[in-house]
Amino acid sequence: xxxxxxxxxxxxxxxxxxxxxxxxxxxxxxxxxxxxxxxxxxxxxxxxxxxxxxxxxxxxxxxxxxxxxxxxxxxxxxxxxxxxxxxxxxxxxxxxxxxxxxxxxxxxxxxxx
Amino acid sequence: xxxxxxxxxxxxxxxxxxxxxxxxxxxxxxxxxxxxxxxxxxxxxxxxxxxxxxxxxxxxxxxxxxxxxxxxxxxxxxxxxxxxxxxxxxxxxxxxxxxxxxxxxxxxxxxxxxxxxxxxxxxxxxxxxxxxxxxxxxxxxxxxxxxxxxxxxxxxxxxxxxxxxxxxxxxxxxxxxxxxxxxxxxxxxxxxxxxxxxxxxxxxxxxxxxxxxxxxxxxxxxxxxxxxxxxxxxxxxxxxxxxxxxxxxxxxxxxxxxxxxxxxxxxxxxxxxxxxxxxxxxxxxxxxxxxxxxxxxxxxxxxxxxxxxxxxxxxxxxxxxxxxxxxxxxxxxxxxxxxxxxxxxxxxxxxxxxxxxxxxxxxxxxxxxxxxxxxxxxxxxxxxxxxxxxxxxxxxxxxxxxxxxxxxxxxxxxxxxxxxxxxxxxxxxxxxxxxxxxxxxxxxxxxxxxxxxxxxxxxxxxxxxxxxxxxxxxxxxxxxxxxxxxxxxxxxxxxxxxxxxxxxxxxxxxxxxxxxxxxxxxxxxxxxxxxxxxxxxxxxxxxxxxxxxxxxxxxxxxxxxxxxxxxxxx
Numbered sequence: 001x002x003x004x005x006x007x008x009x010x011x012x013x014x015x016x017x018x019x020x021x022x023x024x025x026x027x028x029x030x031x032x033x034x035x036x037x038x039x040x041x042x043x044x045x046x047x048x049x050x051x052x053x054x055x056x057x058x059x060x061x062x063x064x065x066x067x068x069x070x071x072x073x074x075x076x077x078x079x080x081x082x083x084x085x086x087x088x089x090x091x092x093x094x095x096x097x098x099x100x101x102x103x104x105x106x107x108x109x110x111x112x113x
Numbered sequence: 114x115x116x117x118x119x120x121x122x123x124x125x126x127x128x129x130x131x132x133x134x135x136x137x138x139x140x141x142x143x144x145x146x147x148x149x150x151x152x153x154x155x156x157x158x159x160x161x162x163x164x165x166x167x168x169x170x171x172x173x174x175x176x177x178x179x180x181x182x183x184x185x186x187x188x189x190x191x192x193x194x195x196x197x198x199x200x201x202x203x204x205x206x207x208x209x210x211x212x213x214x215x216x217x218x219x220x221x222x223x224x225x226x227x228x229x230x231x232x233x234x235x236x237x238x239x240x241x242x243x244x245x246x247x248x249x250x251x252x253x254x255x256x257x258x259x260x261x262x263x264x265x266x267x268x269x270x271x272x273x274x275x276x277x278x279x280x281x282x283x284x285x286x287x288x289x290x291x292x293x294x295x296x297x298x299x300x301x302x303x304x305x306x307x308x309x310x311x312x313x314x315x316x317x318x319x320x321x322x323x324x325x326x327x328x329x330x331x332x333x334x335x336x337x338x339x340x341x342x343x344x345x346x347x348x349x350x351x352x353x354x355x356x357x358x359x360x361x362x363x364x365x366x367x368x369x370x371x372x373x374x375x376x377x378x379x380x381x382x383x384x385x386x387x388x389x390x391x392x393x394x395x396x397x398x399x400x401x402x403x404x405x406x407x408x409x410x411x412x413x414x415x416x417x418x419x420x421x422x423x424x425x426x427x428x429x430x431x432x433x434x435x436x437x438x439x440x441x442x443x444x445x446x447x448x449x450x451x452x453x454x455x456x457x458x459x460x461x462x463x464x465x466x467x468x469x470x471x472x473x474x475x476x477x478x479x480x481x482x483x484x485x486x487x488x489x490x491x492x493x494x495x496x497x498x499x500x501x502x503x504x505x506x507x508x509x510x511x512x513x514x515x516x517x518x519x520x521x522x523x524x525x526x527x528x529x530x531x532x533x534x535x536x537x538x539x540x541x542x543x544x545x546x547x548x549x550x551x552x553x554x555x556x557x558x559x560x561x562x563x564x565x566x567x568x569x570x571x572x573x574x575x576x577x578x579x580x581x582x583x584x585x586x587x588x589x590x591x592x593x594x595x596x597x598x599x600x601x602x603x604x605x606x607x608x609x610x611x612x613x614x615x616x617x618x619x620x621x622x623x624x625x626x627x628x629x630x631x632x633x634x635x636x637x638x639x640x641x642x643x644x645x646x647x648x649x650x651x652x653x654x655x656x657x658x659x660x661x662x663x664x665x666x667x668x669x670x671x672x673x674x675x676x677x678x679x680x681x682x683x
Contacts, residue, residue, distance in 0.1 A: 030527065056461075056482040056601075063577050064527035091601075092531060092550035093573040097581065 004029050006036070012111045013041040014104065015065075018050035021058035033065045042074020045107040049080030054088055066098065075099070079107040115166050115206040117145065117159065122200060131204075133391035134160040134296060137197055138171075141268040142293055151175050151198035158295040159195075161389065164188065166206065168195060171295060265293065266398050273406045277413040280316075286403050287318035290378055293395070296387035297378045302403075304374040305339075312339055312375055338363045342372050344397040346388060358386040364396040366404035373407065376400045432489065436496045438466050442474050444539045446663065450634040452656040454602075461488035462600045462653035465496055467503075472538055475503045478598045478657050479532030479575075480551070491528055495520060495575075499534065509534045509547035510585040513575065517549070517583075520576035530575040533598055542661050544588040544596070549581075550574030552601050555620070557628050559593025564624040592663040595628050597637075602652035606641050609648045614641060630660035 002025035005016045013036065021029065036044065044065065054062075066076045077099040081089060089095050101107040115131040129135060129145050136143040138156040147156070153173040160167055166189045170177035178196040179187045189195070193204040273285045283302045290300040299319040303312040337345045346359035366374040378396060380387020441449045451464060461481035469475045477499055481488040495516060502515035513534050520530060533554060535546035546554065548571040556565045569586030590596065599619075606614040622640040626632055634656060641654065 055605075056480075060482040060527040060529060063529055067526045067577070091552065092529075093571055094550070094577070097573045097578050 002026070002029075004032065006032065009045075009108050010112050011043070012108050013044045014047060014108065015044055016047040016050070018052075020053040021051060021061070022053065022055040023057040026058050026061045030061050030064070033061060033068065037065070037068040037072055037074075040072070042069040042072045043111045044069055044074070044076045045104060045111055046076060046078045047080055047104045047107075048078055048085060049082065049104070051081075051085050052083070054085045059088060059092065059094070063094075075111060077101060077107040077110055079104040115161065115204070117195065117202045118205055120194075120201050120203050124200065128205075129202075131159050131166055131206075132161060133389045134158060134294075136293070136295060138173075140292065142265050142272075142289065144265070146264075147197060147200050149198055149200070152200070155292060155295070156197050159189070160296065162386065165190075166204065169295070173197070265395065266402060269293070269399055270402045270406075273403065274409070276406075277410050279407070279410050279414065282403075282406055282410050283316035284318075286376070286399075286406075287316060290376065290396075290399070291318060291320055293399070294378055294388065294392060296380050298381045300376070300378045302374060302376060304407075305372070315374075338365050338375050339372050342367050344393050344400070346390065346393045358389040358392075360385075360387050362388050362393050362396050364393070364400035366400045366407065368404040368408045373404055376403060430489070432493050436463065436465070436493045438464075441466050442468055444474060444537075446542070446661060447474075447537070447539060448630045448660045448662055450630045450656070450658040450660075452634060452638065452654070454654045461492060462602065462655040463492045463496055464598075464655055464657055465499065466657075467500065469503060469507075469536060472540060473507075474537045474539060475534070476537060476598070476657060476659065477503075477532060477534045478551070478600065478655060479530055480600045480602075480653070480655075481530050482528055488528070491520075491523075491525065491530075494523075495530060503534070503536075507536070508585060509536055509545050510570070510572070510583040513547045513549050513572070513583045514581070517575045517581050518579075521579060525576075529577050531601075532575060537659070542590045544590065545585050546570045546588060547583050547585040548572065549583060552599060552604065555597045555623050556588065556590070557595040557597070557623060557633065558591075559595075559628055560591060564620055566620075590661045592661050593628060595630055595633050595658060595660040597623055597633060598657040598659075599637075600653060600655040602654040603637070603641065603656070605652050606645050606654065607648055608644050609646055612644075614644050618644065628660075629662075630658040633660075634658045 002017070002019040002021050004018070007014045007016070015032075015036075017029070019025070036042075046062065046065070062078070069076045079101045080103060081100060086095075089098070089100070099107075099110065101110065117129040117131055117135065119125050119127045119129075135145060136155065136158050137145040137147065137152075138154050139147060139149065139152040140154040143155070151174075153171070153175070155171050156173040157171055157177045158169045160169070168177060168179060168184065168187050168189055170183075170185050175198050176183045178184065179189065179193055181194070181196070189204045189206075191204065191206045195202045195204055269289050272289055273282060276282050276285060286302060287300050291297055294300075297320065299317065301317040302315045304315045305311070306313045337343045342365045344362065344364040347361045347363075348359055361377065361379040364376045365372040366376060376396060376399065378388070437453060438451075441451065449466060451466070453462065453464065455462065463477075463479050463481075465475070465477040467475050477496070479492070479495065479499075481492045481495070498516050498519040499512070502512040502519070506512040506515060513532070516530075529550075531549055531551040533546060533548045533551045535544050537544050546567065546569075548554075548567075550571075550573050553571070554567045556567060557563075558565060567586065567588065570584050572583035573581045575581075588596075603619060604614055604616065618640065619637075622637050623633060626636050637656065
């Protein structure tokens, strides 16, 4: 089961993910990433607090959001990583290069400024 | 009731019913088949019309004669002698009872047998019954009618069953319809559009060279034909001709219980009547044959598609395999073991081992995110990028950095690669290793009997950041030391309860038992198999085990020597 929700906060696009993001569930988010970046919404805070599991395809979708937004002059910050996703981010050494924040508030504040 | 009765030759005595339009010609689809070179494929037609029967010559090469006068169109009177080439017939007619219903040949009853028995057998039995009951003229006419319809259906089936390509199939169906129904001016195949459920015209054919337009009859078309699967004959233009036929026909193409399409045949625009009920019966039979042929063509197209997909996979697999080293470098004092087990025929894992110069071997293990053909093809490209980078850059960190740039330039946004690249100095047994977001390597140390997870030299996965910085770490291997590189398919190998193999089991497996590369690799494979059991393999599993052969002799000798020396000193 995977769900995502898109909202706006102080001029920042917030993407809230919940459940398992893997090869079987990622196609919807994949499309949303293209829609978002094509429509110029390239300052994005991704809330991962409710994300329970992620696989390499799932990471690929988040990476594509990051790469597309940056190519368009925007930025993507991630917030609230827990458990298995946190371990995967660490393993891929994404924790060093991506902007990770403990809470969504912090991510939004950074992107706003 | 009217007949054409053959009065000479082989056919002498045969009676052909003329209650429905009757085609005469050399082609097998004609109602009266005259097998002689002087007869045109489609020679003539005799139609029941409100004023009586009319014979039309269909531009035949040798002409149609009524009472030995060549005619183009001629109304027939009882006892007229009609001649086509060498064949002579007598026209017989009983006064038409205009108040009664038009006589409809009992075509359906015969047709229902087609599915149960091969048409040839039915035709045989018809011939047999013709022979045994020659006296009953009425039955004979009906049987002959059924017979010629069966033959027509059979010829139609043979004509369309030999193509499996939809465009060609529609073409043949429509050509056949125009030949079978000389009064038809245009015909069309409609198919149900899967997305909308609507009947959409797929192919339209006109007898003349006019534009391929065809008016449909929306109300009738949908309700009767599409919903109820019923063939319909539209009303004639002239109210006086009611009950004798119509100007256009629609018949459903039914397969399974679904109306998959519709065959539409339309007569001339000013014709009062183009088709009789028996024409509609014939079209109904043709439509069911067409539905079967269409189903065959569709199944064939589907299997072709599957085959093509299969071929893509096979090609990707071959490309991928061609990038895996066929032969491992042979190095004195070093033993290599590799295992490669893709979850599907093509995987995202890969590895490479190659000589960089006389003293150094390059070793790479990698995992492209995603699966299937695109991952396999990216993998193949990266492995060539890596070889180029490895030869240009002695430093593993800088080589990986180059590969990162090369991958980013391809702009495949949702794909990234994790990997480890190391160089091994074969004399000093020294490794320089850079890790790009990959599962860390493990070293089984012979001397201390411990398992070490190598956390150094780590950087971000390849293909994500332009500015990614890679580091490298230096590792010295001693005799009996074993280095293990694997992909995360090992960690993620899942048992039937969904439990992953994980770090703990991996480390336990690597640290127990004998430490030679073969022992380590075999044990890990066995432990993985035991853990996974009957659960399907989800991810690729790739393993490289590299070991320095020989006992760590100097260390042991020193230990043995010491007590001896102590004894001496005492």
